[in-house]
Amino acid sequence: MTLVILHLSDIHFRENRNVIVSRRPKIFDIIKNKIRGCSNFLIVTSGDIAFSGKNEEYAIAREFFKALFKELKEYTKVDGSILFVPGNHDCKFDTKNEEVRGLILDGIKNKGLSELSEALLSICCSPLDNYFSFINSVRKHMSITGDTVFDHPLLSVIKFNFEGLLLKINLFNSA
Template structure:
């Protein structure tokens, strides 16, 4: 049985308070609703909705409240169960009002690290200590409260990533959502002030009959541990879904599909402004080792 996935990213919900007339993105939201309604007879029910980060614009509760209303409408239109809406945080899901001198210094310390060994050690030190973990994760408080409604947050014993299994043609598709925005702040830059992921998130343990899909907001080139991340993901995951770039691309590498989603609601200041989303039809083509997937990708663009 095929698994149908609605893949969106960078939805950037803003809250205009008493000036909703200024929200031009409502038009995009309504058009996607109409588009999905028209496609339902052709594609059928959507089984999973994957959101690749940047749900809010500035990590505020009011922004998530608006996103919540829209996602519920999309679930009604597509027939997707709300518990099958899965997401990861992006840099816009960081609430920067939570930044204090301690957290700023902490980020600065992390951004000096270059080797995967040092990154892993530092992450481990902070996550194992409840007080330190609370400081590190404090900018995600509003995001986590929102994501918890849909069941896609890490557990108390694993604060970094989540996993959820789906049955596809007598095989298990295991979706792993990772947090690439762990040390994201206003200094983020692709070349001079990158981010980190760490082995705890990228190391995938092989399991018989399990195929991995990884959902991550930032493409590897935004990470200081890029080489290690690419090696880990491409060795064990069949599908890699990224966001952040606001441009679409689909490539294969080492028999894996690497998909950059494009943005559902990009900034209108961008010269190549192009709202878009994707539908992925996934089947298991070969159960032998290595397992082979049959993937149909339907690009929907403005």
């Protein structure tokens, strides 16, 4: 059994000037030689998918990952999975709410997480609304072959069973 994990980070998709988009075929060519004959694969993208959290940036990212994932699935003949975790660039900051968010985050630093209600959490995570919409749309087109054990804006836990190899991935939201 061979599991291949492709880790990508800090791609920073922008509305324009995305060198990685034109390099996708070359990326696939490099990867395909490493994954030939694999039993399964994971694409894990950790942080800064977008440059500034805009829907337009996520639309470009969606098409990029959709095409890469499709190519890998067709080449390997296995389902594979794709996972994402946000970074600070995945936030779309609104200056109106930034002061309130800053006060909440300062309170958490001083008092700990026990003071964090769902309402306050919602305000803190609101800059990631476009990211979460991106994740929901990606899940419609690309599979997660693991079991979602825990799904929360601050942490998702996915368990995989690859032919007896148990793998648990904790996706911490550091944004």
